[in-house]
Amino acid sequence: MILNQSMVAADGFEKHLVNRKRKKHWGLKAAGFTLMLTSMVDMFSMLVVFLLQTFSSSPEILVTKGVELPNSITPAQVREAPVLAISSDGFLYLDQEKVGKTEDISKKPNGLLKKLNVIKKNWAKSHTTPFTGEINLQADKEIQSTVVAQIMGILTSSQFQSIELAVVGHR
Amino acid sequence: MRKKTGLGQKKELDAQLNLTPFIDLLSTCVCFLLITAVWIEIGTVEVKQSHGTSAAQEKKETFDLDLVFKDPTQMNVNLKKNGKRVQGLKVEGETFEALMANLNETLISQVLTFKKKSIEIATATVTPRSTVDYGSLISTLDVLRKNKIVNIGVLTASGN
Numbered sequence A: 001m002i003l004n005q006s007m008v009a010a011d012g013f014e015k016h017l018v019n020r021k022r023k024k025h026w027g028l029k030a031a032g033f034t035l036m037l038t039s040m041v042d043m044f045s046m047l048v049v050f051l052l053q054t055f056s057s058s059p060e061i062l063v064t065k066g067v068e069l070p071n072s073i074t075p076a077q078v079r080e081a082p083v084l085a086i087s088s089d090g091f092l093y094l095d096q097e098k099v100g101k102t103e104d105i106s107k108k109p110n111g112l113l114k115k116l117n118v119i120k121k122n123w124a125k126s127h128t129t130p131f132t133g134e135i136n137l138q139a140d141k142e143i144q145s146t147v148v149a150q151i152m153g154i155l156t157s158s159q160f161q162s163i164e165l166a167v168v169g170h171r
Numbered sequence B: 001m002r003k004k005t006g007l008g009q010k011k012e013l014d015a016q017l018n019l020t021p022f023i024d025l026l027s028t029c030v031c032f033l034l035i036t037a038v039w040i041e042i043g044t045v046e047v048k049q050s051h052g053t054s055a056a057q058e059k060k061e062t063f064d065l066d067l068v069f070k071d072p073t074q075m076n077v078n079l080k081k082n083g084k085r086v087q088g089l090k091v092e093g094e095t096f097e098a099l100m101a102n103l104n105e106t107l108i109s110q111v112l113t114f115k116k117k118s119i120e121i122a123t124a125t126v127t128p129r130s131t132v133d134y135g136s137l138i139s140t141l142d143v144l145r146k147n148k149i150v151n152i153g154v155l156t157a158s159g160n
Helices: A011-030 A037-054 A102-107 A112-124 A145-157 B019-036 B096-111 B134-146
Strands: A083-086 A091-094 A096-100 A133-139 A162-169 B042-048 B063-071 B074-081 B084-092 B122-125 B152-154
Touching: A037 B019, A083 A145, A091 A112, A096 A102, A096 A112, A096 A133, A096 B019, A133 A145, A133 B019, A145 A162, A145 B134, A145 B152, A162 B074, B019 B042, B042 B134, B063 B134, B074 B096, B084 B096, B096 B134, B122 B134, B134 B152
Parallel strands: A083 A133, A133 A162, B063 B122, B122 B152
Antiparallel strands: A083 A091, A091 A096, A162 B042, B063 B074, B074 B084
16 A cells, blocks of 8 residues: 555545544644744844944953952043052952062051052153153952051052042942 | 956955854953952941041131040031131931941031031041941941041040
8 A cells, every 4th residue: 555646536534644644744734943043144244233322432450359449439430550459368459469478567667668659650651741650459248448548558658649549330 | 245346366355254253252351350340339437537647736716526436326426617616516326327327427417517507527536336237337427428438537435
């Protein structure tokens, strides 16, 4: 018995078998799917546009390892300046380079002052405008505020008077 | 499909966009942007350490604000005019959050409207204590900045 043959001369059972075979084929056709390319391209384009819009053009500063920044509801935009970090492990970093123990530097700030002077000299070489005294200060939110105040005092004495305290923005 | 007729050779007018490189490009773009995107917004709180320099003495007849922490739940708020204290307030709260809420209320009701007149604060200074952590200091600066007091300095406590 050949199921694909014409059903004209077939009896009832054969007709039934032929119909079943055809239904199976229809079922198989329905199971196969085609990828909706238009929707997929639409989705991709929208994703690209969204991600490009969220792409920040402002300068980004690298957060030093071991520093958990405090939250703030009134953050301003980050400006490009040297980064001084006071980490929770008790060390002080200037532009990702370890300067020494925060406690020791608070008492004897000569090492830090020398490095700050180098930054000022480099500024004078590369800029014609007067020194702005800008510096980004990153400090862990759990450390004592008096430690930060002491470091800020050292910075002020070294003409870094515009101190930008790095925070995580929560508007 | 429409075809060019009359010139012997038949050329197709309808161009077909090759979708495969297009999808490749888009998926590469999405991957690149997802990897390089910065999800945490890092901002700054500007502090101008003008205390003790000539910048602090420029203006006359302006009010200055002085916040001195006693502990994380208590602080003194001093309003000064030409260096002399004209009002001293004690702000307290059961928790640090309550202290910040009370400070905000005090600033609005008793400091920025001094003797029923709205005043401007030229400079504000915050004196922290060792019992107050840095995160709390930033919250205090936030309260000041929220009330449009932007010239803020942080002092070092003499006794801690």
